[in-house]
Amino acid sequence: MSSQATAKVNPGVQAFLQDLKGKEIDHVFFVACGGSSAIMYPSKYVFDRESKAISSDLYSSNEFIQRNPVQLGGKSLVILCSHSGNTPETVKAASFARSKGALTIAMTFKPESPLAKAAQYAVQYDWGDEAPAINTNYGVLYQIVFGTLQVLENHPKFEQAIDGLDKLQAVYDHALQKEAENAHQFAKNHQKEEVIYTMASGANYGAAYSYSICILMEMQWIHSQAIHAGEYFHGPFEIIDESVPFIILLGLDETRPLEERALAFSKRYGKKLTVLDAKNYDFAGISEAVKGYLAPLVLNRVLRMYADRLAEARNHPLTTRRYMWKVEY
Amino acid sequence: MSSQATAKVNPGVQAFLQDLKGKEIDHVFFVACGGSSAIMYPSKYVFDRESKAISSDLYSSNEFIQRNPVQLGGKSLVILCSHSGNTPETVKAASFARSKGALTIAMTFKPESPLAKAAQYAVQYDWGDEAPAINTNYGVLYQIVFGTLQVLENHPKFEQAIDGLDKLQAVYDHALQKEAENAHQFAKNHQKEEVIYTMASGANYGAAYSYSICILMEMQWIHSQAIHAGEYFHGPFEIIDESVPFIILLGLDETRPLEERALAFSKRYGKKLTVLDAKNYDFAGISEAVKGYLAPLVLNRVLRMYADRLAEARNHPLTTRRYMWKVEY
Structure with missing residues (x-):
C-alpha cells in the first residue's frame, strides 16, 4: 500500500489490516440487520468477483446465530455493523462468532457501544449529509473489504x-x-x-x-x-x-x-x-x-x-x- | 448407503452419486430462476449446517452468469433446475458452468429438454398432486444434496x-x-x-x-x-x-x-x-x-x-x- 493511500484509510481499519497479515482466512461472513445489512450486499458481490480462495456469506444477525454455519471457526472473518452499536442481535452475533474462534471486526457510529466492545476490532464511521463518502459506513466497509483482499490475496485493486x-x-x-x-x-x-x-x-x-x-x-x-x-x-x-x-x-x-x-x-x-x-x-x-x-x-x-x-x-x-x-x- | 435406501433414490441421482465418488468439490452453486430457485433455499440451509468443507451460494441464473464468481471452476458442483427445461437463463447457466470446468447436474420435468442436454447429468422429477413427495422437485433435490454430502464428506444423514x-x-x-x-x-x-x-x-x-x-x-x-x-x-x-x-x-x-x-x-x-x-x-x-x-x-x-x-x-x-x-x- 502506498503511503498516500494509507493516509486516507480509517485508523481503525489500518490497525486491523496490520494485524490481519499472516492470518489464514477462508470464509468471510457479513452480519448485520436491516439497513446495516443492506450496505454489505455490494461487498459480497466484490468478494464473489475478486477473491480467489475466500468464500463468503451474508446473513441477518439472528439468522447467522441460529443457522450456526458449521464452517464458522478459526479461519473465519466476521464483519458486523450496527449504527447505534446497540442492536441486540448483532451484539450477540459478535460474541457468538468470537466464541467460535472467528476474527471479528465491527463497524459502528458509536465507538463506546456494546458492539464495539463485543468485537475484537471496532471501526467508527462518519454519518450525515456532511460526512465525506470515504468515511461513511459504505466507504469504511469497502476499506475493510479491499484491504482484506490485498493483505490476504495480494489483490491489486486496493489503491484504486x-x-x-x-x-x-x-x-x-x-x-x-x-x-x-x-x-x-x-x-x-x-x-x-x-x-x-x-x-x-x-x-x-x-x-x-x-x-x-x-x-x-x-x-x-x-x-x-x-x-x-x-x-x-x-x-x-x-x-x-x-x-x-x-x-x-x-x-x-x-x-x-x-x-x-x-x-x-x-x-x-x-x-x-x-x-x-x-x-x-x-x-x-x-x-x-x-x-x-x-x-x-x-x-x-x-x-x-x-x-x-x-x-x-x-x-x-x-x-x-x-x-x-x-x-x- | 443401504440397498433399501438406494432403491428409493432416483436412478439419475444414483448414477450421478456413483460418478461423484473420488471427485474433489469445494463449492456448490444452486442456480435457477423464480419457483425453481425457491426450492433450493432449504438446500443452501442444509449445506450451511451440515457441510464441513463445501461452501455454497444460491443465485438467480442470469445473476450467476454475469456475476461470474472467480471460484467457479473445476472444483465446483452446479445444481440447476427448470421445470420446462427450457428457461433460457438456466440453460445458458449450465453451458457457462461447464465452460468453466464445473460439474453440472440439472433437474427438470422434461428429460429431453435443452437444459437436460446442456448439463452433464440430468434428473427427471415427478409433478402434480399425484406425485409422491420423494419424487417431486424438492424430494429429488434433497436426494442430490444429502447424497452429495454422504459421498464427499461421509455425512451420516443420507439414509435418514x-x-x-x-x-x-x-x-x-x-x-x-x-x-x-x-x-x-x-x-x-x-x-x-x-x-x-x-x-x-x-x-x-x-x-x-x-x-x-x-x-x-x-x-x-x-x-x-x-x-x-x-x-x-x-x-x-x-x-x-x-x-x-x-x-x-x-x-x-x-x-x-x-x-x-x-x-x-x-x-x-x-x-x-x-x-x-x-x-x-x-x-x-x-x-x-x-x-x-x-x-x-x-x-x-x-x-x-x-x-x-x-x-x-x-x-x-x-x-x-x-x-x-x-x-x-
Missing part, C-alpha cells in the same frame, strides 16, 4: 478502491445536483401511492433492498418489495401495469444487462417508472476497475434525496415510527 | 433423509386434511385483499418467497413481499397494522425462534394473520435429524392448497397470465 472512494464525494455532489429536480417530481408524483416497488441486480440490489424496507416500509409505511431484476421475469413482472410504480436502478457492474432488460420490459407495460441510471453521473477520475462497485454508493446517496423529498411531500418525516424504539419487541 | 422423504407423502396427506377448512377460510377472508405479505426464516424462507413471487404476484396479481422474520424488526414491521394481511410460516428448524418472535409481535399489532405451523403436522416416524429440513416441503405443499382455494374464491385461475409465455421479454 481507496482513490475511488476519495473522489466519490464529488460524484455524489454532481449526482445530487443533477437529480434534484427529478427528486421533486418523484415526490410530487408518488405522494399518494400505497405501493412502490424497487428493482436492481448485482452490486446494486442492496440499495434497492434498503430503500424498500427502510425508507418505504419503515419510514413511510408504503408497501414495497425489492425485486431482483433477473427474478422479475419469473414471477414478479406479472404485477406491473400502468398503475404500479417502480423505481428501477441501473448500475455500472456486470449485471447491468439484467437491469436494462427489466427496464425495457417495464417501459412497455408500466407507466409510473422512476429510473436512476449511474451512467448519467460523472465518475471522472475513478478507475474503471472499481466503478461498478462504487455505483451503488452513488445510487444509494441519490435515493436518500428521493426519500427526503417524498417525506416532505407526504408530510411524513423520515423519523416517524409507530413501533421501532417505541414499543417492546 | 431418504427415509424421511419416503414417509413425507403421509405427512402431506395429513397436513392437507388438517388445513382444508383453514384454506377455505383464508380464501374467503382474503379474496378482496390487494396486498398480502409472507414471512419466514431459515429453511422455510424459500417457501415464503415462492408463495410471494409465484403465487401472489405472478398468478394472482396481488402485491407482496417475502419478509425475512429476523429482518422484520429492522424495517418491515412498521408496515403492519390491523388492515395488513400476513402469512407467517413456522418451521421446525433452528431459526424457529425468529419466526415465533415475528408472530408474537404481529399478533399484538396485526389482525389479518394466517399462521401455518409445522408443529401441527404429524411427522410420525421421521427422524429428528431431518425434520427441520423437511418442514418447508410440507409448508410449501399446504401453501399450494391455500393458493388453489384463493384462486377459486377470486375467480382468477392460477394459470392466468398477461405477460409470461404470452409476450416477448
Whole structure:
C-alpha cells in the first residue's frame, strides 16, 4: 500500500489490516440487520468477483446465530455493523462468532457501544449529509473489504478502491445536483401511492433492498418489495401495469444487462417508472476497475434525496415510527 | 448407503452419486430462476449446517452468469433446475458452468429438454398432486444434496433423509386434511385483499418467497413481499397494522425462534394473520435429524392448497397470465 493511500484509510481499519497479515482466512461472513445489512450486499458481490480462495456469506444477525454455519471457526472473518452499536442481535452475533474462534471486526457510529466492545476490532464511521463518502459506513466497509483482499490475496485493486472512494464525494455532489429536480417530481408524483416497488441486480440490489424496507416500509409505511431484476421475469413482472410504480436502478457492474432488460420490459407495460441510471453521473477520475462497485454508493446517496423529498411531500418525516424504539419487541 | 435406501433414490441421482465418488468439490452453486430457485433455499440451509468443507451460494441464473464468481471452476458442483427445461437463463447457466470446468447436474420435468442436454447429468422429477413427495422437485433435490454430502464428506444423514422423504407423502396427506377448512377460510377472508405479505426464516424462507413471487404476484396479481422474520424488526414491521394481511410460516428448524418472535409481535399489532405451523403436522416416524429440513416441503405443499382455494374464491385461475409465455421479454 502506498503511503498516500494509507493516509486516507480509517485508523481503525489500518490497525486491523496490520494485524490481519499472516492470518489464514477462508470464509468471510457479513452480519448485520436491516439497513446495516443492506450496505454489505455490494461487498459480497466484490468478494464473489475478486477473491480467489475466500468464500463468503451474508446473513441477518439472528439468522447467522441460529443457522450456526458449521464452517464458522478459526479461519473465519466476521464483519458486523450496527449504527447505534446497540442492536441486540448483532451484539450477540459478535460474541457468538468470537466464541467460535472467528476474527471479528465491527463497524459502528458509536465507538463506546456494546458492539464495539463485543468485537475484537471496532471501526467508527462518519454519518450525515456532511460526512465525506470515504468515511461513511459504505466507504469504511469497502476499506475493510479491499484491504482484506490485498493483505490476504495480494489483490491489486486496493489503491484504486481507496482513490475511488476519495473522489466519490464529488460524484455524489454532481449526482445530487443533477437529480434534484427529478427528486421533486418523484415526490410530487408518488405522494399518494400505497405501493412502490424497487428493482436492481448485482452490486446494486442492496440499495434497492434498503430503500424498500427502510425508507418505504419503515419510514413511510408504503408497501414495497425489492425485486431482483433477473427474478422479475419469473414471477414478479406479472404485477406491473400502468398503475404500479417502480423505481428501477441501473448500475455500472456486470449485471447491468439484467437491469436494462427489466427496464425495457417495464417501459412497455408500466407507466409510473422512476429510473436512476449511474451512467448519467460523472465518475471522472475513478478507475474503471472499481466503478461498478462504487455505483451503488452513488445510487444509494441519490435515493436518500428521493426519500427526503417524498417525506416532505407526504408530510411524513423520515423519523416517524409507530413501533421501532417505541414499543417492546 | 443401504440397498433399501438406494432403491428409493432416483436412478439419475444414483448414477450421478456413483460418478461423484473420488471427485474433489469445494463449492456448490444452486442456480435457477423464480419457483425453481425457491426450492433450493432449504438446500443452501442444509449445506450451511451440515457441510464441513463445501461452501455454497444460491443465485438467480442470469445473476450467476454475469456475476461470474472467480471460484467457479473445476472444483465446483452446479445444481440447476427448470421445470420446462427450457428457461433460457438456466440453460445458458449450465453451458457457462461447464465452460468453466464445473460439474453440472440439472433437474427438470422434461428429460429431453435443452437444459437436460446442456448439463452433464440430468434428473427427471415427478409433478402434480399425484406425485409422491420423494419424487417431486424438492424430494429429488434433497436426494442430490444429502447424497452429495454422504459421498464427499461421509455425512451420516443420507439414509435418514431418504427415509424421511419416503414417509413425507403421509405427512402431506395429513397436513392437507388438517388445513382444508383453514384454506377455505383464508380464501374467503382474503379474496378482496390487494396486498398480502409472507414471512419466514431459515429453511422455510424459500417457501415464503415462492408463495410471494409465484403465487401472489405472478398468478394472482396481488402485491407482496417475502419478509425475512429476523429482518422484520429492522424495517418491515412498521408496515403492519390491523388492515395488513400476513402469512407467517413456522418451521421446525433452528431459526424457529425468529419466526415465533415475528408472530408474537404481529399478533399484538396485526389482525389479518394466517399462521401455518409445522408443529401441527404429524411427522410420525421421521427422524429428528431431518425434520427441520423437511418442514418447508410440507409448508410449501399446504401453501399450494391455500393458493388453489384463493384462486377459486377470486375467480382468477392460477394459470392466468398477461405477460409470461404470452409476450416477448
